[in-house]
Amino acid sequence: MMSGLTGEQVTRFGQDGYLVVEDVFSQLADVQPVRDEYCLLLNDWCSRWIAEGKLAESVAALTFEEQLLAVYRAGIDYCQPLDISLPPGTIDADMPLHTGPAIFNLMRSEKLLDCVQSLIGAELTSNPIQHVRIKPPESLVNSTEVRSFITSTDWHQDRATTLAEADETKMVTAWVAITDATELNGCLQVIPGSHREAMQAHCPLPQLGIPDRLLKNRETRPLPVRSGGVVLFHPLTIHGSLSNRSTAIRWSFDLRYNVTGQPTGRPMFPSFVARSRLAPESELRDAQTWKQLWLDTRERLSGGAPVQIHRWNSESEVCA
Numbered sequence: 245m246m247s248g249l250t251g252e253q254v255t256r257f258g259q260d261g262y263l264v265v266e267d268v269f270s271q272l273a274d275v276q277p278v279r280d281e282y283c284l285l286l287n288d289w290c291s292r293w294i295a296e297g298k299l300a301e302s303v304a305a306l307t308f309e310e311q312l313l314a315v316y317r318a319g320i321d322y323c324q325p326l327d328i329s330l331p332p333g334t335i336d337a338d339m340p341l342h343t344g345p346a347i348f349n350l351m352r353s354e355k356l357l358d359c360v361q362s363l364i365g366a367e368l369t370s371n372p373i374q375h376v377r378i379k380p381p382e383s384l385v386n387s388t389e390v391r392s393f394i395t396s397t398d399w400h401q402d403r404a405t406t407l408a409e410a411d412e413t414k415m416v417t418a419w420v421a422i423t424d425a426t427e428l429n430g431c432l433q434v435i436p437g438s439h440r441e442a443m444q445a446h447c448p449l450p451q452l453g454i455p456d457r458l459l460k461n462r463e464t465r466p467l468p469v470r471s472g473g474v475v476l477f478h479p480l481t482i483h484g485s486l487s488n489r490s491t492a493i494r495w496s497f498d499l500r501y502n503v504t505g506q507p508t509g510r511p512m513f514p515s516f517v518a519r520s521r522l523a524p525e526s527e528l529r530d531a532q533t534w535k536q537l538w539l540d541t542r543e544r545l546s547g548g549a550p551v552q553i554h555r556w557n558s559e560s561e562v563c564a
């Protein structure tokens with residue numbers, strides 16, 4: 245059964261450039277398997293880090309959240325081992341990434357694809373610009389931390405995180421809340437209606453973002469959403485996230501879908517057909533094949549030139 249968005253929701257997305265949809269996922273069937281998969285994953289990594297003497301043995305007995313914070317406190321970078329994509333720059337042959345069946349199933353969820361289909365049609369490619377963000381409370385974060393996997397995310401448009409070849413691509417970001425996202429723990433925030441403006445100038449450092457002075461006196465809106473809910477937004481919608489002022493972790497995935505056949509904006513990374521009504525047999529349904537696509541990509545890119553994921557230059561005048 246095709247559920248998807250109501251006409252009224254589609255209209256609101258068109259006006260505002262975003263839409264909050266609560267309860268897209270079932271806790272039992274969709275969210276919990278992802279939590280369980282990440283629990284096992286982090287446990288495995290902790291065993292390795294304990295064996296390497298980087299982490300105290302007692303960490304093995306902790307909960308997921310406690311483990312994550314212990315890992316961060318120990319100065320271990322957990323972002324890439326838990327992420328669902330490769331990073332820009334130089335790729336190592338053994339660079340870790342996570343490509344498990346539970347997250348693959350989430351990416352292929354009928355309920356999510358129905359929502360995205362309501363916005364850009366039924367020929368949907370899973371775009372390889374996709375991340376997990378599990379953010380510790382800001383009070384525990386090093387004051388020098390700038391990465392948007394750990395701390396708040398600066399204002400930007402997702403179109404700016406692609407190569408220019410995808411500037412005409414019809415694309416939607418689906419930001420999935422695993423924990424409840426609140427104003428206190430660092431939910432997304434947007435500038436409503438900004439998707440009707442042009443691409444803004446972005447600067448690459450410290451995060452890829454729009455210089456503050458280009459965004460003076462704009463109306464901003466925080467977008468809280470409960471666990472299992474999704475924020476959908478347009479690639480030109482200016483957005484960022486608040487910092488995590490709570491005492492617990494804040495966990496989301498950001499996934500993207502584009503119309504099949506159009507450039508993904510990251511041609512060096514693997515995409516796959518998540519849904520096709522025209523050619524259902526082209527859909528990728530096998531988690532192991534998806535995993536292999538990423539492993540083959542890593543192999544192909546390792547030792548090669550640094551991967552360039554965007555067009556922006558810190559030397560440009562707007563960045564001064």
Ligand SMILES: O=C(O)CCC(=O)C(=O)O
Pocket residue numbers: 377392396397402417419483484485496497498499
């Ligand atoms: O979750 C965040 O902090 C930012 C996510 C983001 O920029 C995105 O989903 O495009």
Ligand SMILES: [Fe+2]
Pocket residue numbers: 400401402483
């Ligand atoms: Fe973004």
